[in-house]
Amino acid sequence: xxxxxxxxxxxxxxxxxxxxxxxxxxxxxxxxxxxxxxxxxxxxxxxxxxxxxxxxxxxxxxxxxxxxxxxxxxxxxxxxxxxxxxxxxxxxxxxxxxxxxxxxxxxxxxxxxxxxxxxxxxxxxxxxxxxxxxxxxxxxxxxxxxxxxxxxxxxxxxxxxxxxxxxxxxxxxxxxxxxxxxxxxxxxxxxxxxxxxxxxxxxxxxxxxxxxxxxxxxxxxxxxxxxxxxxxxxxxxxxxxxxxxxxxxxxxxxxxxxxxxxxxxxxxxxxxxxxxxxxxxxxxxxxxxxxxxxxxxxxxxxxxxxxxxxxxxxxx
Numbered sequence: 001x002x003x004x005x006x007x008x009x010x011x012x013x014x015x016x017x018x019x020x021x022x023x024x025x026x027x028x029x030x031x032x033x034x035x036x037x038x039x040x041x042x043x044x045x046x047x048x049x050x051x052x053x054x055x056x057x058x059x060x061x062x063x064x065x066x067x068x069x070x071x072x073x074x075x076x077x078x079x080x081x082x083x084x085x086x087x088x089x090x091x092x093x094x095x096x097x098x099x100x101x102x103x104x105x106x107x108x109x110x111x112x113x114x115x116x117x118x119x120x121x122x123x124x125x126x127x128x129x130x131x132x133x134x135x136x137x138x139x140x141x142x143x144x145x146x147x148x149x150x151x152x153x154x155x156x157x158x159x160x161x162x163x164x165x166x167x168x169x170x171x172x173x174x175x176x177x178x179x180x181x182x183x184x185x186x187x188x189x190x191x192x193x194x195x196x197x198x199x200x201x202x203x204x205x206x207x208x209x210x211x212x213x214x215x216x217x218x219x220x221x222x223x224x225x226x227x228x229x230x231x232x233x234x235x236x237x238x239x240x241x242x243x244x245x246x247x248x249x250x251x252x253x254x255x256x257x258x259x260x261x262x263x264x265x266x267x268x269x270x271x272x273x274x275x276x277x278x279x280x281x282x283x284x285x286x287x288x289x290x291x292x293x294x295x296x297x298x299x300x301x302x303x304x305x306x307x308x309x310x311x312x313x314x315x316x
Contacts, residue, residue, distance in 0.1 A: 004031070098205070174242075
């Protein structure tokens with residue numbers, strides 16, 4: 001679908017789906033949105049506009065990294081929104097110049113829909129840079145609920161960890177949460193770098209007063225980055241504690257088994273000797289040989305237990 005907002009010399013807003021009307025002599029500014037375009041509509045992006053072929057190629061090859069490219073007649077932005085359900089990136093491409101803004105996205109974009117609806121009612125006093133900022137602002141605003149929800153879930157898991165301890169299911173949920181944070185960071189971090197380029201750019205014609213709005217977006221992305229990194233560190237702590245506690249428990253089990261094995265080794269040795277079926281073993285014919293052997297084995301086991309206890313082998 002293609003939708004257009006045109007402004008003529010009298011600042012009259014014209015809504016149309018005929019993109020060829022941007023070439024009319026009376027049109028001073030326009031905002032064109034390519035919303036999930038068909039192959040025929042994609043061809044119009046090539047034929048009607050004089051955009052650089054590399055920028056158009058980036059539009060058609062999904063999914064590009066967030067970036068800003070400068071061309072002679074326009075600047076080209078690749079932005080990433082975040083799908084709340086799947087945590088995958090949705091690419092939004094913008095061609096921006098002093099008199100036009102053209103957006104291209106192959107998935108539905110609520111951010112573009114909101115800005116387009118606002119512009120359809122009033123576009124006369126807004127510059128292209130204002131529209132670019134509004135779209136970026138909507139995209140960044142969409143990050144916060146996702147990050148906050150993930151953070152709340154992590155805090156809930158922390159409380160469960162304190163009460164239930166080293167539960168395997170809990171650890172699986174934490175590992176899944178860590179994977180989600182990684183998917184979020186793959187979108188937020190490149191967008192943070194992009195906003196830094198916008199803020200520090202000398203080639204974009206942004207008034208200093210309006211540049212403050214982009215710096216505010218950059219600050220929001222810095223905050224999001226810090227939140228994501230902090231939450232990932234928390235999951236790392238949980239993971240390390242899980243591994244350490246499991247190792248400690250395994251060592252305790254092996255220590256217990258080693259003690260029992262050590263105690264029964266000499267007893268097994270004695271039982272093995274007198275279990276051999278030789279005829280000439282004097283001890284086998286003595287009247288109290290059986291009881292003496294059992295007593296000796298018991299004393300030996302008791303002595304070893306006392307020895308281990310004295311050396312604190314039974315202490316946790």
